[in-house]
Amino acid sequence: MAKLPTGAPTLADVAERAGVSRQTVSNAVNNPDLLRPDTLARVQDAIEDLGYVPNRAARNLRTRASHLVGLRMNPAQEFTANAAMDRFTHSLVETSREAGYHVLLFSGEPQDPVAGYDDLLRSTAVDAFVVTDTYLGNPQAAWLRERRATFVAFGRPWDDPGATHPWVDVDGAAGTEIATRHLIERGHDRIAWIGWRKDSWIGEDRRAGWSRTLKAHGLSTTGMASRVEDTVHSGREASAVLLDEARPSAFVCASDTLAMGVLHTLAERGLHPGRDIAVVGFDDSQVAQVVQPGLTSVRQPLELVAVEVVKALEGLLGAPPVTNEGVMLTPTLAVRGSS
Amino acid sequence: MAKLPTGAPTLADVAERAGVSRQTVSNAVNNPDLLRPDTLARVQDAIEDLGYVPNRAARNLRTRASHLVGLRMNPAQEFTANAAMDRFTHSLVETSREAGYHVLLFSGEPQDPVAGYDDLLRSTAVDAFVVTDTYLGNPQAAWLRERRATFVAFGRPWDDPGATHPWVDVDGAAGTEIATRHLIERGHDRIAWIGWRKDSWIGEDRRAGWSRTLKAHGLSTTGMASRVEDTVHSGREASAVLLDEARPSAFVCASDTLAMGVLHTLAERGLHPGRDIAVVGFDDSQVAQVVQPGLTSVRQPLELVAVEVVKALEGLLGAPPVTNEGVMLTPTLAVRGSS
DNA sequence: TTGAAAGCGCTAACAC
């Protein structure tokens, strides 16, 4: 009582108070079933009284684990993609907590896909990484693998389908397929596509869902597709051209950003989304939710992605390590006024 | 060459290779100017050769510092506020890195403002916190202060103006004042306000900027204000009522969400934002940027907030600790088609 | 079931 805690109480303080050795306190915390019930109770009381919490640094040093998962924030990606990543980050933090992990955020030169990883890895600051920027292929994956780093990718290994690291991804083609079928069921048979440039794997994937669904229904894709930059302006121009040349009654877009461009074109022409022309976006961003009359949009199940990522992480970090290779999740469609 | 590193190289490995003591290597890393140039060069070569990076856990244990800053993610706040927080988080990560800190994300029961802080604090997992949810008053601040925790608040101590902890905030009233003046300069003299319920300090602050500016210009605020929930629907209803009863030619809103509601009402009535009725939002969200014809909006300088927060953090964590009490930043106005 | 000894990798304090 006399001794005011100089800093936080340590294992030794608890041991003294409970009249046991330090080791016994350690066991009480980490392997409680090793203790006799009455000893355990006594130690737990002492822990309670002193407000003892194990020092992380000491524990980390000893166990060579930090219970931290590194996540790199990409300074600025595509517009809606960024918002989606933030949503994923929220989910990841939540899910990680339940698994006893915290998320360490870091950043690095956007140019260098590997910046920031190295230091954290070598200084053993994190136990594992969650890699999210595989949209540009995944040099990080190969790089991390080479260094025997533990990681899970959100995003499949586009450029190397034979890669053996664990990943979780959302099936973009399935998403646009759902969107396209939704439109076909609504009676549309001239459904246009506005997507990204051909060098985007994700973009080509999403496009494939649209085209294969049209073909499966015996509908033509000829002249119905456009590949542009991911900006509102591009979506607007592309939709104007398509409306003039192909006369579609509906648009499926690779992003909400492009879909907003379509809505602009419709507004200019006095056409009403949902009534005259249907529009579907991708990512279910805030924009989709608040714009008039609501933008139907493909929604990635990012909460589930986080759950699967953490599950994979736990497998990798467990003893013995368990690797489950790839998990593909299916998106849903948030139907709103625009379709 | 023969000895493949069993795990990472340590200080001792470098010392041996460079033919110096461990302490000298430590100095080479942390106080290079203590060494003779040639010794330093030799040690640095060895570090380079071995790819040595100091082990964080060991360093943390010894120095009682983690170089980690804790940031709690609020599961779900008001709609646009969440996006703003994400933007702040990005800036904070970036700025922290430059100061040698990483950001540790955690979460906690939304109900309990103090959840999650305690464990990180006592386990010395973080050196400091950045507290962002002061919009509900700041029980955390008092709580953290009591526990002698180091922290900086983003958000002033609304419920306790005498609080002495460091904080950084954006002057919401100044923001709406800029917005209102902008409208007055554009020739508007009937400017309505749509804001939040009276129990929101932030909301009242933003409202004050509007009302004081009108008064300063001899314009009336009577019947021109509405206090509602922060939803698109509420903004829409409130603006409809105001249009009918007060005939404003412009709206200033406490959020982009409310402003979107106004845009919906205008669309319903065939009125054109910017041409017939001006609208200004708050937070410069993505929505403001992509909606037709662009929503003029007050933009918080979150990058600067992050810089000031980190500056304050560095002060607090320095030796000796330096406390600079409060920093107030002024927002800017992103002018777009709606005004 | 509990305790004693050793050491994770680093740096603060001091001696040389």
Next chain:
DNA sequence: GTGTTAGCGCTTTCAA
């Protein structure tokens, strides 16, 4: 300027 000693708080042997 450089080396030696000690110890941060914890957990992993292993012995009692």
